[in-house]
Amino acid sequence: MNQLTSPRAQETVAGGAVLVIDDDPVQRRLVDAALTKFGYRTILAEGGEAGLVAFDGPSGADIVAVVLDLVMPGVGGLDVLRRLRQRGIAAPVIVQTSQGGIESVVGAMREGAFDFVVKPVSPERLRTAIANAMKVEAMEGEARQTRRRPAGTLTFRDIVTSSPAMDRVMRLGQKAAASNIPILIEGESGTGKELVARAIQGSSDRKGKPFVTVNCGAIPENLVESILFGHEKGAFTGAxxxxxxxxxxxxxxxxxxxxIGDLPLDVQVKLLRAVQEGEIETVGARGTQKVDIRLISATHRDLLQRVKDGLFREDLFYRLNVFPISVPPLRDRRDDIPALVSHFIRQIQVKEHRGRVHGIMPQALAMLMAYDWPGNIRQLENAVFRAVVLADGDMLTVDDFPQIRLEVDGVDLDAYADAPAAAAAVSIPVERPVATEAADRAYSGRFGLVRALDDGGNVRTLADVELEMILFAIEHYKGQMSEVARRLGIGRSTLYRKLKEYGIDPDEGRPMSAQG
Structure with a gap:
């Protein structure tokens, strides 16, 4: 039977402890010794079930990171990750795996693992993994304080997109803003349904008024009615x-x-009345109360199927589904990824005052475009945030996205690397001087960045930007074409093909028409 050993009273780092979950006593001792040496207090658990119990124990609130073995009898590593996520426990998890367990690692990353180490892990590698996890966790804590914008201030101009797949969403959203009918926004988790709802509010005559959000799936069933409609003092035990x-x-x-699809059936009856009559019945009250609200609902579920399954009222479905808007997943709008990456980097720089990272290498961007993003835009934002926090250089590289690199292993990235959009996002300037054409030139020359505007003050074509970047790289690396291709993140054959298309002599690095 698994059991939890006593916490080790070691010197604490940042006031927290690292939970080590492993059924192998030798591996536990090795990890414990390494962490203790680096000043971490440890809690040791002899298996998955004991590890989950540790979060409910007296030291559970102290756990700031987890080192988790993936292969264990009973409750395995993947089960532990799933249960932690279901319980809303956000402590970063570093998984341990034996050599050759890449499929398990990919599965762990999908379940929310922060990093992985291969057994037998070196103490320094483990130290780096935990230090990085703690660094990102600390930065995310700070960022959460500044990420929220005031309600009602967003409009459709604030939605970062140029994808044809989003055209219908934008058109429908703008039409919806001009009316007051109920709206149902459908789409996978992380696609930006709340952002669309806020843009509708911010583009309507209710802008500046309250925008109140309720996650129906996160409220205990016995409290849903009270949270939505309110309650009188003494209406029930604890009120x-x-x-x-x-x-x-x-x-x-x-x-x-x-x-909205997670709303209990008995509460659905009251919601139907509120939508139809514009009035609510507070729990414990004797009468009803009129309210004037604009109702926008959202779901990642198939509501019509839930109606067929008897889990959602048909009459409520048709009341809410008056004006449906479907937000496509990120995999169906990959051409938005370069602009989104640029947006997130700028956002992090402004809010976190970190201007060191100013762009992403084409090969890394191609990799992001090749990935399917099951967590959609929310997952992309988190990946970019982590990469910026942990990056060593001023440009994000493939190595700054280790989990994504595992997922796309074996995928041919050339098709994505050749996309013009990739070249447009090669460099992202920050803290720019006054936005004049002369300042743009001076800024580009000083930092080696691609100039965004032409002499007339207009945005330059993607072909011009790509050509300038290639010429800059050839000059910077003194014509070493293998190095040029590597630094640009494309294959050497792709580089020579592009040079030929632009009429550039590979040996001279200048237009062929200028020779002789």
């Missing part, structure tokens, strides 16, 4: 004071019900 509820909070503005 020590009156609570107004989300409908009242949103009065005059917009109520955004995320994951």
């Amino acid at each position: 020590t004071e009156k609570h107004s509820g989300k409908f009242v909070e949103a009065n005059g503005g917009t109520l955004f019900l995320d994951e």
Whole structure:
């Protein structure tokens, strides 16, 4: 039977402890010794079940990171990761795997693991993995304080997209903003459904009014009715004071019900009345209360199927589905990835005051475009955030996205590396001087960045940008074409083909028409 050993009273780093979960006592001792040497306090668990129990123990709140063996009897590493995610435990997890277990590693990364190490792990590699995990965790904590924008200030101009797949979303959203009918936004988790809802609010006559969000899937079932409609003091055990509820909070503005498909059936009846009559019944109250709200619902589920399965009221479905908007997944709008990466880097620089990273190498961008992003835009944002925090250089490389690199291993990236959009996002300037054409030239010359504007102040064509980058690389690496190709993140044959298309002599690095 698995059991939890006593916590080790070692010197604490940042006031926390590292939980080591491994059924092998030798491996536990090795990891424990390494972590102790580096000043971490450890908690040792003899297997997956004991590791999960540790979070409920007296030292559970102290756990700041987890070192997890993937292959264990009973509750294995992947099961531990799933359960941690279900419980909302965000401590970064470094998984251990034996040589050759790449498929297991990929599965672990999909389940939310931060990093992986191969057994037998060197103490320094383990130290780096945990230090990086703690660094990203600390930065994310700071970022969470600044990421939220005031409600109602977003418009459709703030949505980063140039993809044809998003054209319909933008058109429908702008039409919806001009009316007051209920809207149902459908799409996978992480596609930006709340962003679309906020843009609708910010483009309507309710802009500046309350925008109240409720995640219906995250509320305990017995509290949903009270949270939505409010309760009177003494309405039930524990109701020590009156609570107004989300409908009242949103009065005059917009109520955004995320994951509406998870709403309990008994609450659906009251929601139907609120939508039909514009009034709510507070728990414990004797009468009803009028409210003026704009209702926007969202779901990643197939609501019609839930109606067929008896899990969602048909009459409520048709009330909510008056104006449906479907947000496509990121894999269906890959041409948005360069602009999104650029946006996230700039966002991190402004909010975190870190201007060291100013762009991404073409090969790394091609890799991001080749990946399917099951977590969609939210997953891309998190990946870029982590890469910027941990990057050693001023340009993000393939090595800064280790999990994604594992996922796309074996995929031919040339098709994505050749995309013009990739060349456009090679360099992302920050903290620019005054936005004049002369300043743009001076800034480009000083930092070796691609100039964005032409002499007339217009955005340059993608072909011009790509050509300038190639010529700059040839000059910078003194005509060493293998190095040029490697640094540009493309194959040597691709480089020579592009040079031929632009009429450049590979041996001279200048237009063929200028020779002789």
